Amino acid sequence: MESDYQRLFIEETSFYNRIVLQTLLPNWIWESLPHFCQTWLRNYISATIVYFLSGFLWCFYIYYLKRNIYLSKDSIPSNKAMLLQMGIVIKAMPWYSAFPTISEYLVENGWTKCFPRASDIGWKSYIFNFAIYLIIVEVGVYWVHRLLHDVKPLYKYLHSIHHVYNKQNTLSPFASLAFHPLDGILQGMPHVVALFIVPIQFSVHILLIFLEAVWTTNIHDCVNLKHWPVMGSGYHTIHHITYKHNYGHFTVWMDWVFGTLLHPKDDYNESEEHEE
Numbered sequence: 001m002e003s004d005y006q007r008l009f010i011e012e013t014s015f016y017n018r019i020v021l022q023t024l025l026p027n028w029i030w031e032s033l034p035h036f037c038q039t040w041l042r043n044y045i046s047a048t049i050v051y052f053l054s055g056f057l058w059c060f061y062i063y064y065l066k067r068n069i070y071l072s073k074d075s076i077p078s079n080k081a082m083l084l085q086m087g088i089v090i091k092a093m094p095w096y097s098a099f100p101t102i103s104e105y106l107v108e109n110g111w112t113k114c115f116p117r118a119s120d121i122g123w124k125s126y127i128f129n130f131a132i133y134l135i136i137v138e139v140g141v142y143w144v145h146r147l148l149h150d151v152k153p154l155y156k157y158l159h160s161i162h163h164v165y166n167k168q169n170t171l172s173p174f175a176s177l178a179f180h181p182l183d184g185i186l187q188g189m190p191h192v193v194a195l196f197i198v199p200i201q202f203s204v205h206i207l208l209i210f211l212e213a214v215w216t217t218n219i220h221d222c223v224n225l226k227h228w229p230v231m232g233s234g235y236h237t238i239h240h241i242t243y244k245h246n247y248g249h250f251t252v253w254m255d256w257v258f259g260t261l262l263h264p265k266d267d268y269n270e271s272e273e274h275e276e
């Protein structure tokens, strides 16, 4: 039974590999590679495409099509600033891609609680487990991010690289993945830890990782649209300015629970004074 499950996972990851690699590369390049390397290559290519495509499309929309509507001219970063951000991401991308490759390997070997088909579990359990998974990710990302600030060496050697962007005109969708590779991996870790705690359909986990990449592009664009309880760009811009608010991920709830929430409407300086 267990080996049947493993076979289904390997069929699924091989299918993802084929879709991406067959479309973009001649067969002789990737077919001779071991399965693990094919998976890494697929993750690397798809993550790079998602990063550049979502970044370019989003920049085109907010900086060109909607120029002066969402952002004033002086909030738009220079091309040079965006190129520097891309450079950091290009260097980190091979390492980022290794991370889901390892987590897929863990799934393929049956070491996580993942299941391959929706029919493997009743729909009530499916929804309940999915909710628990999201909660683990919310709590996990909040605390990993907060510790990356609070533990001084972690901030100094890892997270400070992402925090050189501390004004509106230094943030852009391309800053989204501009991290030290280990920082990016640590922040992605809750998604994998959750696989060992709660059963979730494997394809849903993959889909969430994809959404994660698109989401992070979106929260670095400085466009302040408030949709409670979503922790949108307005909140994340504050995080980049004050360094001690809005550590959260998809929602504002964790910051609310742990007392670090600051709404975009508020004046950051005034609020800092209140705290001191």
Ligand SMILES: [Zn+2]
Pocket (backbone or CB within 6 Å): 145, 149, 159, 163, 239
């Ligand atoms: Zn931070």
Ligand SMILES: [Zn+2]
Pocket (backbone or CB within 6 Å): 162, 220, 236, 240
């Ligand atoms: Zn950020």
